Amino acid sequence: MNIQRGRAISVSSALANLPRPNSIRRSLSSQSFPRSIRVVVLGAGGVGKTAMAVRFVTKRFIGDYDPNLETIYRHTAVVDDEVVNFEIMDTAGQQDEESLALEDKCRWGEAFIFVYDVTDKYSFVELDRLKFVASYAHSKSRLSFTPCWGLVGNKSDLADHERIISIEEGRERARDLRCHIFREISVKESMYEAGEVFEDLWREFSK
Numbered sequence: 001m002n003i004q005r006g007r008a009i010s011v012s013s014a015l016a017n018l019p020r021p022n023s024i025r026r027s028l029s030s031q032s033f034p035r036s037i038r039v040v041v042l043g044a045g046g047v048g049k050t051a052m053a054v055r056f057v058t059k060r061f062i063g064d065y066d067p068n069l070e071t072i073y074r075h076t077a078v079v080d081d082e083v084v085n086f087e088i089m090d091t092a093g094q095q096d097e098e099s100l101a102l103e104d105k106c107r108w109g110e111a112f113i114f115v116y117d118v119t120d121k122y123s124f125v126e127l128d129r130l131k132f133v134a135s136y137a138h139s140k141s142r143l144s145f146t147p148c149w150g151l152v153g154n155k156s157d158l159a160d161h162e163r164i165i166s167i168e169e170g171r172e173r174a175r176d177l178r179c180h181i182f183r184e185i186s187v188k189e190s191m192y193e194a195g196e197v198f199e200d201l202w203r204e205f206s207k
């Protein structure tokens with residue numbers, strides 16, 4: 001895949017360089033300029049995690065991706081007149097993954113986006129487990145801040161004929177999971193909705 005505007009690095013090299021506790025990292029990142037945010041994108045296989053990250057970074061929708069691709073994208077964007085460095089960890093579908101490995105990835109993050117597919121019940125059910133693992137990883141590392149949580153229902157372009165999860169169910173699940181933001185989007189049809197998710201997450205994070 002050719003990522004034109006963002007820079008991509010491997011997840012393993014990023015995890016190998018976990019240098020200091022997140023609590024320190026967050027306070028440092030909020031003092032340096034431009035400020036930065038580390039976002040982990042989680043969800044069942046095929047929900048559109050890679051498509052969402054790539055849409056934000058390149059504005060392009062690329063039909064198919066290597067399902068095993070795990071990458072950290074670096075992207076600079078202007079949010080409310082402020083330059084922000086986004087680091088986005090795009091994880092591969094986690095259903096077969098040992099939770100220890102997933103925990104490591106969650107420890108890296110300061111904010112999390114859980115993605116489901118509005119036409120796929122399994123991806124909706126899987127959210128509970130992913131939120132549990134992410135919360136557990138965070139609590140175990142005894143960090144002093146509450147991470148930002150976002151919930152995204154993707155593939156709304158298919159909703160007319162194939163929708164299984166209603167927007168009300170999505171909203172309710174966002175409340176249950178204590179997510180700060182909830183959006184239904186179509187990464188495929190909209191050039192901007194994916195980016196708006198990351199921007200909203202930044203607004204929450206920087207409050």
Ligand SMILES: Nc1nc2c(ncn2[C@@H]2O[C@H](COP(=O)(O)OP(=O)(O)OP(=O)(O)O)[C@@H](O)[C@H]2O)c(=O)[nH]1
Nearest residue numbers: 045046047048049050051063067092093186187188
């Ligand atoms: N109709 C529709 N298809 C989408 C949308 N977003 C992604 N897709 C498609 O869904 C499939 C899976 O997308 P990916 O981005 O690879 O999903 P993923 O969650 O990263 O999948 P894994 O890497 O297996 O975890 C691809 O065929 C995409 O083209 C969308 O908004 N609408």
